Amino acid sequence: MTQYFEVHPQNPQARLIRQAAQIIQGGGIVAAPTDSAYALVCRLDDKAAVEKLRRIRGVDEKHHLTLLVRDLSEIATYARVDNRQYRQLKAVTPGPYTVILEATKEVPRRLSHPSRKTIGIRVPENAILLALLEELGEPLIGTTLQLPGDDNMLSDPDEVRERLDRQIELVIDGGAGTLEPTTIIDLTGPIASLVREGRGDPAAFGL
Numbered sequence: 001m002t003q004y005f006e007v008h009p010q011n012p013q014a015r016l017i018r019q020a021a022q023i024i025q026g027g028g029i030v031a032a033p034t035d036s037a038y039a040l041v042c043r044l045d046d047k048a049a050v051e052k053l054r055r056i057r058g059v060d061e062k063h064h065l066t067l068l069v070r071d072l073s074e075i076a077t078y079a080r081v082d083n084r085q086y087r088q089l090k091a092v093t094p095g096p097y098t099v100i101l102e103a104t105k106e107v108p109r110r111l112s113h114p115s116r117k118t119i120g121i122r123v124p125e126n127a128i129l130l131a132l133l134e135e136l137g138e139p140l141i142g143t144t145l146q147l148p149g150d151d152n153m154l155s156d157p158d159e160v161r162e163r164l165d166r167q168i169e170l171v172i173d174g175g176a177g178t179l180e181p182t183t184i185i186d187l188t189g190p191i192a193s194l195v196r197e198g199r200g201d202p203a204a205f206g207l
Helices: 014-025 049-057 074-080 083-093 129-135 159-164
Strands: 001-005 030-032 037-045 066-068 098-105 118-122 140-144 170-173 181-186 193-196
Touching: 001 014, 014 030, 014 037, 014 129, 030 129, 030 159, 037 049, 037 066, 037 129, 049 140, 074 083, 074 118, 083 098, 129 140, 140 193, 159 170
Parallel strands: 001 170, 030 170, 066 118, 098 181
Antiparallel strands: 030 037, 037 140, 066 140, 098 118, 181 193
């Protein structure tokens, strides 16, 4: 059975966050709220969980999964960031942006884009997700919760529970999300480029 926690969106209950972290550390996949739609998340170093996450989502290894980190200082461990990129990131994090950067060797090869060695990184604004990252003390790997064949992302926790019952270990109900994804910005070139426009204003990157 998939577990279901109702967590306060502004003041997450420490006991439930601790239990959710234990589920993830035990190899579980969790549906969690973000500052856009819900996402599926698991441990960065858990190969089996990452493969299961891709199967549920219906994507192959060419699809960028997103590294969810607590703050800007954690980004430098997993991606190469120059001064220009750092200034741009400082202006928009935390927030509804996913940025594509060159991955460092700290990122398992199965998680970076196979031909480009890049990784999508996000510093979320959601209090529940930030509390979970803080409790774990390490990044999460995640992907927007949009199931194969669906036109829209899932943002209603009750629907998430119904659609994914017995497929994942936990649904965290932090209230309804939005149907708008993050804005994806590619920072690997000499100038920023817009990959997908979503909740974040691309003007923050001069686009």
